Amino acid sequence: MEPVIEIRNLRKTYGAKVAVADLSLTIGRGEIFGILGPNGAGKTTTVECLAGLRQADGGTVRLLGADPQRDPSAVRERLGIQLQESRLPPKLRVLEALRLYASFYADPADPEELLELLGLQDRRDTAFADLSGGQQQRLSIALALVGNPEVAILDELTTGLDPQARRDTWALIERVRDTGVTIVLVTHFMDEAERLCDRLVIIDDGRVVAEGSPAELIRAQEDERAFRLRLPDGSPDSIPAVLAALPDVTSVTPDDGEYVVRGGHRVLPAAVLALAERDVVPEEIRTLSRTLEDVFVRVTGTPTHEEVSS
Numbered sequence: 001m002e003p004v005i006e007i008r009n010l011r012k013t014y015g016a017k018v019a020v021a022d023l024s025l026t027i028g029r030g031e032i033f034g035i036l037g038p039n040g041a042g043k044t045t046t047v048e049c050l051a052g053l054r055q056a057d058g059g060t061v062r063l064l065g066a067d068p069q070r071d072p073s074a075v076r077e078r079l080g081i082q083l084q085e086s087r088l089p090p091k092l093r094v095l096e097a098l099r100l101y102a103s104f105y106a107d108p109a110d111p112e113e114l115l116e117l118l119g120l121q122d123r124r125d126t127a128f129a130d131l132s133g134g135q136q137q138r139l140s141i142a143l144a145l146v147g148n149p150e151v152a153i154l155d156e157l158t159t160g161l162d163p164q165a166r167r168d169t170w171a172l173i174e175r176v177r178d179t180g181v182t183i184v185l186v187t188h189f190m191d192e193a194e195r196l197c198d199r200l201v202i203i204d205d206g207r208v209v210a211e212g213s214p215a216e217l218i219r220a221q222e223d224e225r226a227f228r229l230r231l232p233d234g235s236p237d238s239i240p241a242v243l244a245a246l247p248d249v250t251s252v253t254p255d256d257g258e259y260v261v262r263g264g265h266r267v268l269p270a271a272v273l274a275l276a277e278r279d280v281v282p283e284e285i286r287t288l289s290r291t292l293e294d295v296f297v298r299v300t301g302t303p304t305h306e307e308v309s310s
């Protein structure tokens with residue numbers, strides 16, 4: 001793997017607040033690399049240091065062999081960045097925006113080709129304010145790509161998009177990667193990371209707590225089990241808390257009228273026994289395959305949804 005990004009022992013504080021404690025990672029050419037973590041974990045600070053937008057307190061950063069901290073201009077032409085909630089003037093039209101941004105670069109991409117890659121050809125004369133959320137998002141990706149970058153950083157790519165627009169955006173990112181661009185994806189969506197990333201890190205409190213491909217990370221959770229449970233109408237309200245208190249259970253999460261129960265390899269028999277002792281016959285039980293979300297909950301201790309307390 002030819003590294004295009006190397007971060008070693010990065011540290012960044014804001015006054016007394018340690019945003020990045022000690023973080024190292026390596027990203028290879030042509031990868032879609034995910035940076036995941038709970039709110040406030042230090043993801044945005046990390047990519048801002050990587051882009052030379054913030055000065056780190058310690059550690060080294062190399063992007064395409066250059067030091068973006070010391071010499072931001074050395075990476076400016078080779079890096080595209082789409083930060084959270086990038087907004088444009090409401091009246092600026094799509095093609096105008098692309099041409100304007102292209103004028104900042106010595107060797108920009110052809111705005112017409114970008115319009116086609118991003119499926120915005122028939123929106124070329126539409127003002128930013130009149131685009132749908134998905135189209136605005138696609139335009140902000142196009143703007144990150146207009147300088148013909150070798151590396152693109154995309155932060156919270158699909159926040160606020162509907163399921164179809166999210167899937168379209170994922171397909172688009174794969175097309176961009178296929179053109180040879182290395183992509184750094186900052187996200188808190190586990191399904192997005194599992195679907196798109198070749199490799200990823202999960203960071204928590206400014207440190208890497210897990211690293212690998214989604215499949216490797218999921219395989220490493222072999223002793224984890226989970227199932228979905230639908231209780232019969234009229235079962236005692238205390239049942240979820242009873243399950244949450246069992247030693248084999250690590251979490252009970254309500255979801256769409258059912259419960260997702262997670263725990264060790266004995267979680268299913270232990271829960272069924274506890275239900276039987278209370279004369280509760282489940283309406284339905286479905287075992288679940290492990291996902292990146294299970295890995296995330298385990299390594300960060302942060303539930304992605306509200307849990308039942310025991």
Ligand SMILES: Nc1ncnc2c1ncn2[C@@H]1O[C@H](COP(=O)(O)OP(=O)(O)OP(=O)(O)O)[C@@H](O)[C@H]1O
Nearest residue numbers: 014017018019037038039040041042043044045046
């Ligand atoms: N300019 C700043 N001044 C002070 N504290 C900051 C600043 N920017 C970020 N922080 C704090 O540093 C920590 C890391 O923030 P950062 O935005 O890097 O996290 P994040 O993982 O990107 O979070 P989110 O998912 O919420 O965007 C947080 O506790 C945040 O409140």
